[in-house]
Amino acid sequence: LADLGLTAWEGEVAREPLARLQAKLSFLRRVGLGYLTVDRQTRSLSGGEAQRIALATQLGSQLVGTLYVLDEPSIGLHARDVSRLAELCRELAEAGNTVVVVEHDRSFIEAADYLVELGPGSGERGGEVIFAGPREDFLRDLSSLTARYLAGRETIPLPLGRRDGSGYWLSLVGARAHNLKRVTVRIPLHTLTCVTGVSGSGKSTLVHDTLHRGVARAFKTEFDQPGAYDALTGLEHLAGVRLIDQEPIGRTPRSNPVTYIKAFDEIRKLFAGLPRAKLLGLGPGHFSFNVPGGRCETCQGDGFEKLEMYFVEDVYVTCRECDGRRYRSDVRAVTYQGKDVSQVLQLTVDEAVSFFVAVPGLVRRLQVLQDVGLGYLRLGQPATTLSGGEAQRLKIAAELGIRLGRDHLYILDEPTTGLHLDDVRRLLGVLQRLVDAGNTVLVVEHHLDVIKCADWIIDLGPEGGEAGGELVAEGPPEAVAQVAASYTGKYLRDVLVPRGVNGDPGRPPSGRSGPGPERPSRPRRARA
Known part of the structure; x- marks a missing residue:
């Protein structure tokens, strides 16, 4: 819009419409949707994207005296975008509105003026108001599990060390579907690996559309056409692949x-x-x-x-x-x-x-x-009443309930969606059990408490849409945290305890050199 090259007369005629259009686009960028194309169909948007578009519309309307209710707006957002969204909610409140947010994200909770916590447990053990009051009083409340996490009395600890892995790698070479720019990534087997990056950076395209489909076709379990790539190596070290997504476990109430x-x-x-x-x-x-x-x-x-x-x-x-x-x-x-x-x-x-x-x-x-934190569910509860996050955790439980095999690749997309910090801690324990049994767990995730516990990180970006699709950094969390171009690394620095061997932040703790002999000593940076 800034380069339309209008004449003086055309500029005067279009001044008001252009100003409004610029304002609306600015709001969309501020809620982290700058990567969306203008011709994107609304039916292809995720729930979080649709909610943020609605929020951007409300920001542009400049209403006052309005009650806004947001249900977990941070779902699918990188820590950078969550901070931006919290600032926008603050602007709405300062403009004379009331903003009520149902949220588990630490940044949102810490930004609130007034907090209401329900509990103490889930399901039949919940439904009570544990606390209602200003944030300062909330952090001092010992009866609140959330407050204990925020105040540091309860924590999700860092692992004692990063796994070496089996020494073998699953390598995807030259991925170029959608906005991916011939990305080459390596996943150390027998580790917990996180794929990170801001919204729209290409994570789902890389993991779901390309890697999972490619591996599934090789094992003849699914036959959807994968995204374009040059080579997929290391399959001989896998026994199979399982995608644990948030699709319903059943379409009828008979499934439970x-x-x-x-x-x-x-x-x-x-x-x-x-x-x-x-x-x-x-x-x-x-x-x-x-x-x-x-x-x-x-x-x-x-x-x-x-x-x-x-x-x-x-x-x-x-x-x-x-x-x-x-x-x-x-x-x-x-x-x-x-x-x-x-x-x-x-x-x-x-x-x-x-x-x-x-x-x-x-x-x-x-x-x-x-x-997996589902102790509150009833045995005969209809599957149609379960949320996407509950369905995903139920699938994880089903995998754990059978005799665990070895050498499987498990792929999960944001398994922490809708989870309290205490449930995230439990979920991490379950994912670690899958890895300890000799499997590889690949997680697309924004939650910093999960990312900091990974053995290996693949960070895409640097931005979303056409400005993304590059490999920004890869390596253990300590190494990614040192990459200046990585937004994930920037936020990781705040949650990682300084550690390393001989002052080298790029090495895993406990003096380990990585999951195999091929591991680079420094995280790779994407090509310019």
């Missing part, structure tokens, strides 16, 4: 956490082995609500009936035959520790671990749900 992790098989076998079940001739299949046999056939095991309406939405009512319990009365007559199978499905995971303490195999499967 306990069936997804295969724990319901154990429960059905347990009930079928009870004396009363044997007396009635009931087998494991009779305790399934998905197949005919023991389920209520009036509602076909749903527990409710759908009444189809012509001019309004369909109405769902409790099944009059089973009273919402899903099973026939004779099946419900079989009880374990005083509960029938329909009542067991109403237990939370935490309650079920105590309830089935005498069944070690079942408890082991349920405990992995606790490990």
Whole structure:
């Protein structure tokens, strides 16, 4: 717009429209969306991008006396962009508006004037107001788990050392899909590797569209066309690849956490082995609500009936035959520790671990749900009610629940979405377990507490869109933190404890030289 070359008369005619257009574009850039093209279709935007566009529109409207409610606006944002967004929310408040933000991000919480914390736990253990007051009082409140993290009384510690890895690498050469500029990256196997960079820098294109599709085609598990690249080497050192994304685990209410992790098989076998079940001739299949046999056939095991309406939405009512319990009365007559199978499905995971303490195999499967912070879910909770983050963690739990293999590549996209700092700490423990079992975990992530715990970082940028798509830095966190061109490195410096061997910040702690003999002693910088 600045280089339109208008005549004096054209400039006068277009002065007002151009000024408004410049202002709107400025707001979009300030909320971290400068990388979007003008012809981008809105249906292709992520939820976070759409929310920030709405915020930019409100900034341009210059309203006062308005209540703005934002639900986790920091999702998908780099630490640099989160700081910018927090400043914009501050501007809205100073203009005479009220801004209410539901948020887990440390920067947003520290920028707030007034804080309300709910808890103390999740699900049935939550729902109470733990604190409501000014930020200064909040940081002194010992009953608040969030405050303890912000004040440093609780922390996500740095690892004692960075893994050496197996000595082998998975290398992607010359990736050039979308905005990638012939990027070559190497992933040390048997490590936790983070792909970082500002929004729009090419992370998803590199990891999802190119690397994952390329590896999946090689193992013949998926056949989508990968983004253009020159070579993909190191596949001979892998046994397979798994993408753990935030897509729903099921499209119908019949799918639930306990069936997804295969724990319901154990429960059905347990009930079928009870004396009363044997007396009635009931087998494991009779305790399934998905197949005919023991389920209520009036509602076909749903527990409710759908009444189809012509001019309004369909109405769902409790099944009059089973009273919402899903099973026939004779099946419900079989009880374990005083509960029938329909009542067991109403237990939370935490309650079920105590309830089935005498069944070690079942408890082991349920405990992995606790490990990923899903202890508050009910065993029979419909999959359609789970958030994307809950679905992703449920998939991680399913991987941990089976006998862990070796040499698999696990790919996760922002698994910390919607997680409290304490849940992030738990999740990190789970990811480390996958690596310790002899696997490689590749995470696209913005959360600094995850990035600082990685063994290896691949940082893309330097900006988003056409100004991105380059390899800015790669190496252990201590090395990336020394790269002046890396925004990730800039923010990492604040969370890393100074360490190194003989004053060399580019080396991993404990004197290790990296995950293999090929590791460069300094992080590579992208070509200009």
